[in-house]
Amino acid sequence: MSKVVSLAEAIRxxxxxxxxxxxxCALEPAxxxxxxxxxxxxxxxxxxxxxxxxxxxxxxxxxxxxxxSVTMAWAGNVSAGLGHCYRRAMEQxxxxxxxxxxxxxxxxxxxxxxxxxxxxxxxxRTLLGSDIPAANGTFKEASSPFxxxxxxxxxxxxxxxxxxxxxxADADGNAHQWGPWGVSQEAALAARTVxxxxxxxxxxxxxxxxxxxxxxPALKVGAVVExxxxxxxxxLQGRYARDHEFFHEYHRATRDVPGFExxxxxxxxxVPDRAAYLRKLDGRWAALAAPGEPAAEATx
Amino acid sequence: MEITAGEVMVAQAAREIADGEVVFVGMRLPLIAxxxxxxxxxxxxxxxxxxxxxxxxxxxxxxxxxxxxxxxxGATWCARTIDLMGLLQRGDVDAGFxxxxxxxxxxxxxxTAIGADRQHPTVQLPxxxxxxxIASLAKRLIVIMPHDRRRLREHVDFVTSPGxxxxxxxxxxxxxxRGGPSVLITTLGVFRxxxxxxxxxxxxxxxxxADCIANTGWPLxxxxxxxxxxxxxxxVLAIIREYDPEGFWTRRGES
Numbered sequence: 001m002s003k004v005v006s007l008a009e010a011i012r013x014x015x016x017x018x019x020x021x022x023x024x025c026a027l028e029p030a031x032x033x034x035x036x037x038x039x040x041x042x043x044x045x046x047x048x049x050x051x052x053x054x055x056x057x058x059x060x061x062x063x064x065x066x067x068x069s070v071t072m073a074w075a076g077n078v079s080a081g082l083g084h085c086y087r088r089a090m091e092q093x094x095x096x097x098x099x100x101x102x103x104x105x106x107x108x109x110x111x112x113x114x115x116x117x118x119x120x121x122x123x124x125r126t127l128l129g130s131d132i133p134a135a136n137g138t139f140k141e142a143s144s145p146f147x148x149x150x151x152x153x154x155x156x157x158x159x160x161x162x163x164x165x166x167x168x169a170d171a172d173g174n175a176h177q178w179g180p181w182g183v184s185q186e187a188a189l190a191a192r193t194v195x196x197x198x199x200x201x202x203x204x205x206x207x208x209x210x211x212x213x214x215x216x217p218a219l220k221v222g223a224v225v226e227x228x229x230x231x232x233x234x235x236l237q238g239r240y241a242r243d244h245e246f247f248h249e250y251h252r253a254t255r256d257v258p259g260f261e262x263x264x265x266x267x268x269x270x271v272p273d274r275a276a277y278l279r280k281l282d283g284r285w286a287a288l289a290a291p292g293e294p295a296a297e298a299t300x
Numbered sequence: 301m302e303i304t305a306g307e308v309m310v311a312q313a314a315r316e317i318a319d320g321e322v323v324f325v326g327m328r329l330p331l332i333a334x335x336x337x338x339x340x341x342x343x344x345x346x347x348x349x350x351x352x353x354x355x356x357x358x359x360x361x362x363x364x365x366x367x368x369x370x371x372x373x374g375a376t377w378c379a380r381t382i383d384l385m386g387l388l389q390r391g392d393v394d395a396g397f398x399x400x401x402x403x404x405x406x407x408x409x410x411x412t413a414i415g416a417d418r419q420h421p422t423v424q425l426p427x428x429x430x431x432x433x434i435a436s437l438a439k440r441l442i443v444i445m446p447h448d449r450r451r452l453r454e455h456v457d458f459v460t461s462p463g464x465x466x467x468x469x470x471x472x473x474x475x476x477x478r479g480g481p482s483v484l485i486t487t488l489g490v491f492r493x494x495x496x497x498x499x500x501x502x503x504x505x506x507x508x509x510a511d512c513i514a515n516t517g518w519p520l521x522x523x524x525x526x527x528x529x530x531x532x533x534x535x536v537l538a539i540i541r542e543y544d545p546e547g548f549w550t551r552r553g554e555s
Contacts (some may be wrong), residue, residue, distance in 0.1 A: 242365065
């Protein structure tokens with residue numbers, strides 16, 4: 001059964017106001033920025049964002065007033081520094097207060113893995129002695145029933161929806177992603193449903209020719225969107241490189257609220273969809289092409 | 301061309317990697333330190349990147365983030381964050397690099413927020429990322445950060461990444477399995493941890509023992525044999541400047 005829809009339909013049908021949404025789960029690469037922009041265009045409110053790093057994706061959503069809480073290990077602008085919108089929200093309540101659930105990259109991975117396993121929690125030794133557990137407020141201290149050693153118990157996270165960008169998927173949602181996975185697979189398997197945004201929708205035979213490359217199976221997927229360039233300015237392995245300067249321009253442009261609003265008007269609300277956004281990037285987009293080298297053949 | 305603090309820090313950070321070690325590389329200056337170490341004294345070091353990349357050769361191009369496409373080209377393993385964090389928790393990782401906004405004398409680092417109330421901070425920082433995990437679980441921790449009195453404080457506002465807590469036995473008492481900071485490399489000097497406390501080992505050529513003391517927010521202990529930090533060799537400088545020709549990381553004046 002084909003699940004292929006437009007991005008606008010996928011966001012409308014699968015991300016209600018108040019939803020918990022995991023995205024940017026490969027850390028710096030493969031961030032589904034086209035979906036972030038569509039969430040802003042549709043004026044989503046009270047989202048509970050989940051993701052380890054997300055680069056500037058969370059910063060944009062926070063600045064646009066879409067967010068009630070963030071569960072993350074890091075939120076900012078990876079190569080430029082601090083995220084101005086995240087700072088304004090936390091320091092001044094502009095445009096609104098946001099509740100933070102601090103994690104480390106390991107504990108957010110464990111929380112999502114627990115969700116993927118259907119387990120209530122996973123025990124760990126990381127962050128013993130850190131102030132993160134108390135700030136987060138959802139972890140529990142315990143001692144191992146086997147040897148009595150101190151442990152932290154990290155409760156499962158089960159997103160309402162995980163948004164996953166990848167190189168290719170079939171119409172059912174079997175998704176091939178390569179490059180680093182970060183916490184993407186755990187986030188997809190832990191979620192109630194998954195929106196797959198593929199550079200290309202391909203035939204079933206392409207997926208079945210290399211099933212080890214499938215990051216999430218169709219049975220978890222609610223919608224498939226074909227959207228070339230969905231991750232710009234973040235990179236997608238074998239397709240396009242990171243647009244470093246775009247991140248730095250965002251950093252400079254969003255230092256104050258009017259600057260952020262101008263940036264959103266230019267790059268998000270001022271363009272109807274990703275195709276128009278890529279046309280606006282023009283030669284800059286073509287220059288990012290990074291096809292890479294073919295992998296050695298594997299036969300099945 | 302004048303040698304920058306960033307270049308001195310990269311050269312020192314590279315010296316902290318021994319040949320054959322497994323190292324969590326991290327971001328910014330440590331990315332370049334790994335390249336220098338691989339091309340000089342540590343050709344058999346392995347680099348781990350927490351988003352899921354393992355590689356035993358430096359990337360061909362300057363990295364702005366660990367997720368850049370050149371960091372995956374030539375990698376030996378593309379995996380999940382949980383796989384690499386598992387190696388760390390098991391004790392398979394020799395050393396890791398992290399930075400910080402604030403540090404205290406026991407090497408406890410804050411990268412979360414400045415201010416007394418976490419939910420209403422004076423300054424919201426980006427957060428710890430995987431730094432708190434590296435600080436908790438690596439066999440030793442190499443800290444790299446800018447140096448001034450607001451950053452090297454008697455007490456940090458929030459312990460994101462645990463160092464030695466309140467002293468040398470603290471890590472064991474809270475249940476951390478190993479590790480702790482071995483060295484702090486700042487824009488002014490190099491500090492070795494002795495008995496769970498940072499001790500000035502060397503000041504950089506552009507700095508002095510007095511500068512280090514004046515810019516540290518606690519009464520600084522100084523090693524009896526304190527000296528000048530060994531400057532980067534011509535070979536090391538050439539590697540740094542070839543890899544980061546515009547000085548994106550090494551000439552921005554901070555880590």
